[in-house]
Amino acid sequence: MSTQLIRLILQRVALGVVTLFVISILIFLSAEILPGDVAQTILGQSATPENLANLRTQLGLDKPPLQRYMNWLGGIVRGDLGTSIVNKQPVAKLIGSRFTNTLFLASVSALIAVPAAILLGLLAVRFRDKWPDKFISATTLTAISLPEFFVGYVLILFFAIKLPWFSSLSTVSASMSLGERLHAIVLPCATLTFVVLAHMMRMTRAAIIGVLSSPYIEMAQLKGVSPFRVIFRHAFPNAISPIINVVVVNLAYLIVGVVVVEVIFVYPGMGQLFVDNVSKRDLPVVQACGLIFATVFIGLNMMADVLSIIGNPKLRYPK
Amino acid sequence: MKEIAELQAMLGRGIINRRDFMKQLAAWGVAGSLASQFLGRVVYAQEPKRGGHFVVGGSGGSSVDSFDPTTFASFIPSFTAKVWGNRLINPSPEGTIEPSLAKEWASNDDFSVWTLMLRDDVEFHNGKSFSAADVVYSLKRHYGPETTSGAAGNLSDIVDVVAKGDHEIEISLKKGNIDFMYSLSDYHLIMQPEGSTDDGIGTGPFVVESVEHGVRYTFTRNDNYFNAPMPYYDSVEILTINDTTARMAALQTGQVHAIERVDPKTVDFLKQSKNVQIVNTASGAHYTFPMDMSVNPFDKPDLVMALKLAVPRQQMVDQILSGYGTLGNDEPINSAFPLFENKLEQRPLDLEQAKFLYGKSGHSGPIILRTSDVAFPGAVEAAVLFQESAAKAGITLEIKREPGDGYWSDVWNVQPFYASYWAARTTQDQIFSVAYRSDADWNESRFKSTEFDDLMFQARVEKDTAVRAGIYTKMQGLVRDQAGVIIPMFNDYVDAIASSVQGYIKNPSDSLGGHRIAENTWFA
Numbered sequence: 001m002s003t004q005l006i007r008l009i010l011q012r013v014a015l016g017v018v019t020l021f022v023i024s025i026l027i028f029l030s031a032e033i034l035p036g037d038v039a040q041t042i043l044g045q046s047a048t049p050e051n052l053a054n055l056r057t058q059l060g061l062d063k064p065p066l067q068r069y070m071n072w073l074g075g076i077v078r079g080d081l082g083t084s085i086v087n088k089q090p091v092a093k094l095i096g097s098r099f100t101n102t103l104f105l106a107s108v109s110a111l112i113a114v115p116a117a118i119l120l121g122l123l124a125v126r127f128r129d130k131w132p133d134k135f136i137s138a139t140t141l142t143a144i145s146l147p148e149f150f151v152g153y154v155l156i157l158f159f160a161i162k163l164p165w166f167s168s169l170s171t172v173s174a175s176m177s178l179g180e181r182l183h184a185i186v187l188p189c190a191t192l193t194f195v196v197l198a199h200m201m202r203m204t205r206a207a208i209i210g211v212l213s214s215p216y217i218e219m220a221q222l223k224g225v226s227p228f229r230v231i232f233r234h235a236f237p238n239a240i241s242p243i244i245n246v247v248v249v250n251l252a253y254l255i256v257g258v259v260v261v262e263v264i265f266v267y268p269g270m271g272q273l274f275v276d277n278v279s280k281r282d283l284p285v286v287q288a289c290g291l292i293f294a295t296v297f298i299g300l301n302m303m304a305d306v307l308s309i310i311g312n313p314k315l316r317y318p319k
Numbered sequence: 320m321k322e323i324a325e326l327q328a329m330l331g332r333g334i335i336n337r338r339d340f341m342k343q344l345a346a347w348g349v350a351g352s353l354a355s356q357f358l359g360r361v362v363y364a365q366e367p368k369r370g371g372h373f374v375v376g377g378s379g380g381s382s383v384d385s386f387d388p389t390t391f392a393s394f395i396p397s398f399t400a401k402v403w404g405n406r407l408i409n410p411s412p413e414g415t416i417e418p419s420l421a422k423e424w425a426s427n428d429d430f431s432v433w434t435l436m437l438r439d440d441v442e443f444h445n446g447k448s449f450s451a452a453d454v455v456y457s458l459k460r461h462y463g464p465e466t467t468s469g470a471a472g473n474l475s476d477i478v479d480v481v482a483k484g485d486h487e488i489e490i491s492l493k494k495g496n497i498d499f500m501y502s503l504s505d506y507h508l509i510m511q512p513e514g515s516t517d518d519g520i521g522t523g524p525f526v527v528e529s530v531e532h533g534v535r536y537t538f539t540r541n542d543n544y545f546n547a548p549m550p551y552y553d554s555v556e557i558l559t560i561n562d563t564t565a566r567m568a569a570l571q572t573g574q575v576h577a578i579e580r581v582d583p584k585t586v587d588f589l590k591q592s593k594n595v596q597i598v599n600t601a602s603g604a605h606y607t608f609p610m611d612m613s614v615n616p617f618d619k620p621d622l623v624m625a626l627k628l629a630v631p632r633q634q635m636v637d638q639i640l641s642g643y644g645t646l647g648n649d650e651p652i653n654s655a656f657p658l659f660e661n662k663l664e665q666r667p668l669d670l671e672q673a674k675f676l677y678g679k680s681g682h683s684g685p686i687i688l689r690t691s692d693v694a695f696p697g698a699v700e701a702a703v704l705f706q707e708s709a710a711k712a713g714i715t716l717e718i719k720r721e722p723g724d725g726y727w728s729d730v731w732n733v734q735p736f737y738a739s740y741w742a743a744r745t746t747q748d749q750i751f752s753v754a755y756r757s758d759a760d761w762n763e764s765r766f767k768s769t770e771f772d773d774l775m776f777q778a779r780v781e782k783d784t785a786v787r788a789g790i791y792t793k794m795q796g797l798v799r800d801q802a803g804v805i806i807p808m809f810n811d812y813v814d815a816i817a818s819s820v821q822g823y824i825k826n827p828s829d830s831l832g833g834h835r836i837a838e839n840t841w842f843a
Contacts, residue, residue, distance in 0.1 A: 048760055050464055285382075
């Protein structure tokens with residue numbers, strides 16, 4: 001590995017940190033401009049004016065925003081995410097198990113969806129414009145066109161109510177074994193797989209088809225290499241960059257964009273935590289979630305860049 | 320016949336009583352010896368049985384919930400509190416109150432000083448015995464200038480709570496209130512051991528085992544429960560299932576045994592499931608469209624009345640509540656309240672008169688009605704029904720759909736005309752003093768009437784119940800005709816339980832048997 005590559009990676013990391021800092025400002029500002037008063041939202045319809053005034057002082061909302069931002073950022077740098085203003089628990093503790101759950105669901109879905117998508121993509125190229133290609137495209141595109149909640153409800157209807165094979169509730173808890181956990185998340189996992197499959201599969205297909213028109217592929221074909229070998233050994237490695245990018249975008253989606261699936265299957269993940277806390281205006285938790293989501297997104301994109309550079313030496317020498 | 324069989328099953332399991340059974344049969348035209356035959360064939364639930372793991376799925380739980388009773392505002396925390404804790408006084412199935420941790424009570428002549436005798440055989444889950452000091456501590460968390468409790472409004476008249484002995488307390492009030500004991504049945508007022516805030520230690524039928532706010536709670540049976548032989552289950556689990564469809568699916572697949580808040584629009588689908596039973600409870604909960612009478616155009620009484628006459632009440636009960644509710648009469652009292660006299664005439668849908676009054680008011684141009692999904696289930700659809708009906712009377716309503724997020728701070732009690740709801744209150748006095756008294760913070764329509772205020776204070780110290788009932792009817796009339804509030808419907812609590820659950824007792828104070836289903840039911 002060349003020092004050039006390492007320098008490039010370090011550059012990306014530094015850029016990522018700067019981006020995160022900018023995002024932290026944006027997160028703080030957007031939390032500030034959420035409509036409604038924090039105290040009023042926490043106490044709900046049944047709060048008296050004295051209640052509200054008491055709570056505002058308790059929460060430190062009487063201090064200026066800049067001071068609150070600096071306090072918050074200072075805490076983050078020291079590794080302290082703060083304390084929930086609503087139920088007084090440390091934010092790190094609230095987020096900890098939820099984030100693990102989210103990663104679990106996302107990784108299982110990714111382990112199924114990514115290989116499946118690439119394999120389907122390769123198959124589609126191999127039988128380009130024949131019925132297997134059309135069938136794969138039609139079904140995956142249909143699945144992506146249906147909203148997640150619809151796919152989820154349909155799966156519940158058939159595989160939990162009509163055929164009691166799986167559970168419609170995917171509540172997982174610390175006391176469950178890996179097997180029980182896997183069984184509990186079958187339906188949400190299937191829903192997510194349907195949602196992300198088409199995008200990755202279509203990209204794989206398009207990228208490889210693009211490479212297939214190159215002269216060296218023609219050469220390989222003329223030499224009598226079998227069609228699948230041409231695609232897998234000669235075309236796929238050169239098409240890997242755009243595929244990695246799409247895969248990573250979908251991985252990021254599996255982590256930060258699955259609120260709807262979490263709600264339908266009652267899965268205790270980060271998305272649900274985020275929504276709960278936005279609606280209760282628990283700003284320390286909201287800000288911490290936002291920052292984690294941003295880190296995941298930036299981290300994955302960085303990974304995509306680096307992998308593309310490794311996979312495609314051409315990118316190492318910018319013009 | 321299917322309906323009769325269902326009714327028999329409900330009587331057998333104690334969901335309705337004999338009188339309701341005969342009344343319903345009579346309504347279907349079945350009377351005399353035939354009705355008696357049906358009554359004779361009812362299979363009653365067997366004796367309570369111990370054992371089993373009971374699971375409840377509810378909405379309104381979130382990761383920011385807490386076991387601190389001063390913070391309760393939604394179903395999951397307040398239901399959960401009745402599993403680990405008790406109040407001094409419980410709302411009774413008849414709509415009045417009954418003893419719980421307080422076994423008896425008495426007041427002085429003008430109802431301004433109340434003495435409560437407490438049970439002396441009760442222990443908290445941590446082994447400490449329950450005494451007057453704990454009650455003083457627990458109540459003090461909910462009143463006074465520093466509290467953030469949702470019960471503060473109800474307890475605002477308390478001057479002091481003092482222990483008179485180990486198991487006796489005395490509460491003194493600023494002004495006499497004959498209904499004061501009802502305030503103590505408020506769902507926030509869970510008794511905790513002195514010094515406790517959010518640890519979930521109480522005197523309740525079950526002991527907290529594991530806590531994951533916004534996800535699930537588990538409990539084990541309190542073998543030391545003072546209300547023996549209850550509870551019957553070995554363990555209880557409470558799941559947060561905020562999505563209505565997910566709740567219904569969980570009940571159908573047997574993963575939970577009881578759910579609250581079934582969507583009236585889909586209740587018929589759930590009914591087809593054989594192992595599920597719908598249990599709806601009439602209550603004082605209602606939906607409203609308040610109009611701020613201090614601002615234009617609602618300062619014109621003719622316009623306000625025109626809008627009241629243009630509301631399609633029956634259509635709303637049929638379509639928004641799917642029949643699980645009753646007609647509202649623009650005042651907040653119905654038969655779920657004690658001392659209710661059914662003497663006021665029901666306000667009809669009268670488009671002719673509405674048109675006439677609207678013309679008389681001299682107003683022109685559209686009137687903005689704000690609504691949102693969070694105002695009440697079906698609030699957006701209800702607003703559309705209202706708009707269509709009003710259009711027939713020549714009144715243009717412009718519907719503005721507001722985001723649910725922030726509705727209760729930016730729209731409710733701020734904008735002049737919007738959709739809202741009130742949860743059930745136990746007495747006339749509570750709802751009147753919280754939402755209609757001239758100086759009430761939540762007087763949504765800015766209804767100001769000294770006559771009304773005087774009547775309210777008069778009723779509080781009136782010993783003759785017939786006279787008090789009369790006063791309340793008069794107050795209802797004042798709200799109905801003078802306040803700027805449209806109350807088109809009272810909504811039932813629509814819950815569903817698995818058929819295996821026995822001994823369910825309806826309670827108008829809250830959903831799922833006044834939140835006490837885990838305590839008093841058992842598995843067949």
